[in-house]
Amino acid sequence: MILEGSTILLLAFFGLLFLGAPIGVALGTAGILVIGVEGLGVMALPTNVWTGIAKYPLLALPMFVLAGMVFERSGVAQRLVDFAAALVGPRRGGLAIVAVLVCMVLGGISGSGAADAAAVAAVMLPPMLRQGYPRPYTASLVAAAGSTAVLIPPSIPFIVYAVLVPGVSVPALFIGGMVPGLLAGLSLLLPAIWLARRGQFGLPAPGEVRVPLWQAFKGAIWGLAAPVVILGGLRTGAFTPTEAAVVAVFYGLFVGLAVYRTLGWRDIYAVLGDAAEVSAVVLIIIALATIFAHAGSTLGAFDALAHSLIGLTDNATLMLLLITIVVLVAGTLIDAISIFLVFLPILLPIAQAFGWNLTWFGVILTMNVAVGAFTPPMAVNLMVTCRVAGCSIESTFPWVVWFVAAMTGALLLVTFVPELVLFLPRLAGAL
Structure with a gap:
C-alpha cells in the first residue's frame, strides 16, 4: 500500500507540474487522487483543509503582504534610495551599493523577495541606466538583493515554516x-x-545633483523607522508577530496618508485589492498542500522517503550538502512557500534524526530558497526584474553567476557555523 500509494502520489504531482499545472492544483489533485484510490477517508478532507489554514500565525501573512504594498506605493522606496545615495556618495559602483542597501531595508518591511525586487528595480533602473549600468547587470543585482527580504524579518516564509514545524x-x-x-x-x-x-x-556624470545627506535622511526617516518599530515591538513583547503585521499596516498608512501624502483613498482601495489577491493565492496553495501532506503522511510515504535518504549517508555534513543542492535546484523552479509545503514533510524527519536545531534548519532552508530565487533558469525574482528592466533572463547569465556564487558562500558559512543563526535568539531569550 505504501509503495503503490507513494508512487501514485509522486507521479501525479510531478506529472501535473510537467504539464504546466499550478503548484497548488498539482498538490491538491495528487492528494485527492491518492486518498480516493487508497480509501484514506475523503470525508476528512474538509477538516484537514480547514485545520491547515485556520492557524493564528497565518493571520500575519496577509497583513505583511498589505504592509509591504502600502510602503512600496507611498514613495518610501524613492526616499530610501535618495538617502542611501547621499550616504554612499559619488563613486564608481555607488548605485549598485545603494540598490543592495535599499533592498535590505525594504525587506525589513515587506517580507517578500519578489515584491522587494520589483519595487527597487522600478526605482533604481532609470538612474543606473544613466550611469551606464547594463540592463542585465541591474536586473541580476536587484533580483539577488531582493532575495534578502525572505531572511531579514519580517519574513513571510519564516511565518509559514513556523506554522508547519511544531x-x-x-x-x-x-x-x-x-x-x-x-x-x-x-x-x-x-x-x-x-x-x-x-x-x-x-560612475556618476559630472555635475550630477545629489540630495544633501541631512535632507535625504529627513525624507527617509519614516521608512528607516519602520523595521525598528516592528522588531522593537517584538523584542520588548509589546506585540506578537501577528499583531506586528497589523501595526506595520497602520504605520504604513499613516506615513502614506499623513506624512508623505502620496496615498489617496482610491490608492488604498487598489492596494487592498492587490494584497487580497496575493494573500488568497498563497493561502489557497497552503490549503491544497494540506491535502497532499495528509495523503503522504497517512500512507507513511514521507517517512519512508526520509529514511531512504538517511540510509544514503550517516554523515551530517554530506546530508546537509545533499539537502542544499536539492533545495537550491527547487528554488530555481518554485517559490519559498511551495518548497516548504512540498519538502518539509520529507526533510523534517531527517533534521530530527540528525538532531539539528529546527530554528537553524529553517533559516538555512530559507537561505537556500533565497539563492534559488535569482538562480536561472526559472528564478522568480529574476523574472520580475528582467520584466522591469526589459531584458531576457538569458542575457543575465554572465552577471548573475557572480551574485549566486557570493550568496552561496554566505549560505555555506551559515550552514556550517550554526551559532551565526542561534546566538541572537539565545541572547534574546527566544530559544
Missing part, C-alpha cells in the same frame, strides 16, 4: 534570520563593485 516560534526565526540576512546582502557588494570596475561603468 515547536518553532516566529520570533526565534525572525531574530535568527537577522545575521544571515545581513551576511547575504553584504556578500553581494563585493561582486557588485568588482563587476562595475571591471566593466568601467557606474
Whole structure:
C-alpha cells in the first residue's frame, strides 16, 4: 500500500507540474487522487483543509503582504534610495551599493523577495541606466538583493515554516534570520563593485545633483523607522508577530496618508485589492498542500522517503550538502512557500534524526530558497526584474553567476557555523 500509494502520489504531482499545472492544483489533485484510490477517508478532507489554514500565525501573512504594498506605493522606496545615495556618495559602483542597501531595508518591511525586487528595480533602473549600468547587470543585482527580504524579518516564509514545524516560534526565526540576512546582502557588494570596475561603468556624470545627506535622511526617516518599530515591538513583547503585521499596516498608512501624502483613498482601495489577491493565492496553495501532506503522511510515504535518504549517508555534513543542492535546484523552479509545503514533510524527519536545531534548519532552508530565487533558469525574482528592466533572463547569465556564487558562500558559512543563526535568539531569550 505504501509503495503503490507513494508512487501514485509522486507521479501525479510531478506529472501535473510537467504539464504546466499550478503548484497548488498539482498538490491538491495528487492528494485527492491518492486518498480516493487508497480509501484514506475523503470525508476528512474538509477538516484537514480547514485545520491547515485556520492557524493564528497565518493571520500575519496577509497583513505583511498589505504592509509591504502600502510602503512600496507611498514613495518610501524613492526616499530610501535618495538617502542611501547621499550616504554612499559619488563613486564608481555607488548605485549598485545603494540598490543592495535599499533592498535590505525594504525587506525589513515587506517580507517578500519578489515584491522587494520589483519595487527597487522600478526605482533604481532609470538612474543606473544613466550611469551606464547594463540592463542585465541591474536586473541580476536587484533580483539577488531582493532575495534578502525572505531572511531579514519580517519574513513571510519564516511565518509559514513556523506554522508547519511544531515547536518553532516566529520570533526565534525572525531574530535568527537577522545575521544571515545581513551576511547575504553584504556578500553581494563585493561582486557588485568588482563587476562595475571591471566593466568601467557606474560612475556618476559630472555635475550630477545629489540630495544633501541631512535632507535625504529627513525624507527617509519614516521608512528607516519602520523595521525598528516592528522588531522593537517584538523584542520588548509589546506585540506578537501577528499583531506586528497589523501595526506595520497602520504605520504604513499613516506615513502614506499623513506624512508623505502620496496615498489617496482610491490608492488604498487598489492596494487592498492587490494584497487580497496575493494573500488568497498563497493561502489557497497552503490549503491544497494540506491535502497532499495528509495523503503522504497517512500512507507513511514521507517517512519512508526520509529514511531512504538517511540510509544514503550517516554523515551530517554530506546530508546537509545533499539537502542544499536539492533545495537550491527547487528554488530555481518554485517559490519559498511551495518548497516548504512540498519538502518539509520529507526533510523534517531527517533534521530530527540528525538532531539539528529546527530554528537553524529553517533559516538555512530559507537561505537556500533565497539563492534559488535569482538562480536561472526559472528564478522568480529574476523574472520580475528582467520584466522591469526589459531584458531576457538569458542575457543575465554572465552577471548573475557572480551574485549566486557570493550568496552561496554566505549560505555555506551559515550552514556550517550554526551559532551565526542561534546566538541572537539565545541572547534574546527566544530559544
